[in-house]
Amino acid sequence: MQRLFDLIPAGVTYIDLLAPPFAGHLHPVLAMGKALSAHYQVRIISTHGAKKRIEAAGLSALILPGEYDQPLLAVANPRYAIKSSPLKLYQQFRHVVGLLKNFADELEQIWQQNGKPELAIADFTLPIAGEVCRKADVLWWTSMPSPCVLESPDGTPAYCGGLMPAKTMLGRNWHFLHRKKVRLFKLAIFWLFRDAIRQTGITRLYRHDGSESAYSPTRILALSERDFEFPQRWPAALTFIGPALYTPALGYQAPPFKVGKRHVLVTLGTHLDWHKDAVADAVRVLAGTMPDWEFHFTDGNAAGDDNQQQGNFCRIPWVDYDCWLSHYDVVIHHGGAGIMWHCLKRDIPALVYPVDYDQFDHAARLAYSGKGIWLRGGLKKLEQAGALLREVVRK
Template sequence: MDLVAPPMAGHLHPALGVAARLAREPGVDVRVISTPGARAAVAAAGVPGLAVLDGADAEVEAIVNPPYPIGSNPVRLSRQFSAALRLQARFQRELAGIWAEQRPDLAIVDFTLPAAGYAAEAAGAGWWTLHASPCAIEATSGPPAYLGGLRPGTGPLGRGRDAAGRLLTRGFKRSVHLATRRRLAALGVTGAYRADGSEAAYSPDRILALTPEAIEFPRRLPPSVRYVGPVLHTPPTTHPVPELTSGRRHVLVTAGTHLPWHKQTLLDLTATAAAALPHVDLHLSLGTVEPSLRAPRTLTSSPSNLHIHPYVDYARDLPRFDAVVHHGGSGVLGHTLAAGLPAVVLPVDYDQFDHAARLVAAGVAVRPRRQGDLAAALRTVLDDPAYARAAARIAAGIAAAPAVDLIAAEVLQFESAAPRSLPGSTGT
């Protein structure tokens, strides 16, 4: 079987974690397909890999990691979508050539690559969606995503607001499809929605949702959705383990590996919070696996309890901290919950506002009214044990049913029900 993902950590790492787990199953042949920029991480995971889109990593980076926030700006969203379509078309053509020679029985495709799903379908393979941000999946009840982080409305007015938001979201997607229908048709996409109302960008058979159901709002989702929780995989790193002084409380501050335009702001906010919390050590991760010209300038005056690291390995290092300040990205969100740590969430773009709303509602995080209130928010999650208790309950649920085991069980069930492989197939 093939797992298909872009090279960005929040998308690639879950695919690698699933691939590494499936590779332990007898008779399951696994391959990870990404761009050349993912080669090192794929090799470190110990699974076979295949690179496509040679020479396109810089273009991929420019699309997913622009030097400004995307938000709900229709012009920026449209520009990003148009650029992504160009790459998806090339990606699909290269996949079609690969699968014409060696077709998998099943392709598990990252939710940002619907063209890969359609390529699998055209090749006669099954395809599932691996979804790190299930809050974005449209439902027939509850609040829609990308509208500032809405919580479920209550009463007639609240439910009416949610219904209006769902209609707005659906209308926007239909208008985008209408504007790009010829290019989408070339990818095999004939409409934004299927006849049953489900989104055509995702698999009709299985959507593997990578957040714990315990933090999700109750919504009527398509029957294909399965909440499995976070896949906790990070490639090995040579970056040193952060030194944590015994007897002090330690907080990790991170915005992941994206959001270059936000790094300087985060550094300034962290320095201000450190000065206000002299008895707490704040450790800021810049999220730069390699030295980067986008790293923020150094501070002219740095509090002694502020420690700056180029990179912190979530799987290895995060459980040693007492709390985390993060942006609501799916990767750090999952690792923080699995470690049983309370959080302060500072969302800045994309689905992060929706994740923040869920974490706050679950009682595991605080979202400050203003970014400048970071120190006060940290005092709350560090001093009020209710946040740590709520986080520990969710962590226990994640540990009791690891996502990779749940996904492996689904794959093995699919394999047992699938017909014998055809010539040219990889077997699984």
């Protein structure tokens, strides 16, 4: 976090950090908040669903009064895959526009009632923070756990199934077409929802310099390492500060580790509920082929039921990465930024089973750098991953 401290302007005392309640967005903000709170007055702004974790981190919480948790969960955790389907992306965006408008109004009211900060750092999923900050004369920065999703005039585009860097003219042309496809889709969505979006104060999708108006023109904090990302021309505002890793300690039950056994953690994060039963079934099949190993599948649900043990397979509601991840020999994960960097920082071998969103782009970077194995081939490949698991623990 030293790189973050070096960026804070002189004279800043009060800093607000904003995030939705989901672990992949809230926990990096909490990590930054904990670090900054040693030298600044820090508050975390989120929804009711985040209050317990904010307080567990020892930070001050400003909670938006509206009911956001269930509507946001319905958007972020649908009962189907989004991938790159224009129709499903359209449906998802349609539901989120109204929530963003309410969020902006309540954020403005919170600052009027509780005082405004000198600097606001907002998760990249909250683009409306910029307009509220402009009206309140507050310096606005964006935090970005997945900088691979930023558009650029060159390089490898995101949300296209996990493309690798182009090595030929044909590959570069293919990437060019995908970049155009992504931009045209965003422009089409913006046009379709232009009246609703403009109510938030956002009047254009791209600035005159071509940068995306959803993110701060002053500073985008990339919670990644530059040498891990594929080469491209990054926005002028982007600064790599490294991963921000933290899990609030809420006293959850420890996973059932067994002495003398190798342990595998399988996680799809806190979303993707529509696919978790199928993946758990595939892991049971895999566990049956490796009776000398223990397999833990976590639902990523802190409010879930007790552990469910079946032979050498155990389904667990929640695993605290800070406390327990280092006890695992291998992790099979979905390519979420949080679990990816937790594994990389602890040098834990990983097999990557991407399902949706930017997960394919992370899988591509892990495979390209030799820091993970991309499981291509769906559930059948997962069921037959025994040889790969034994291979990675021998390295």
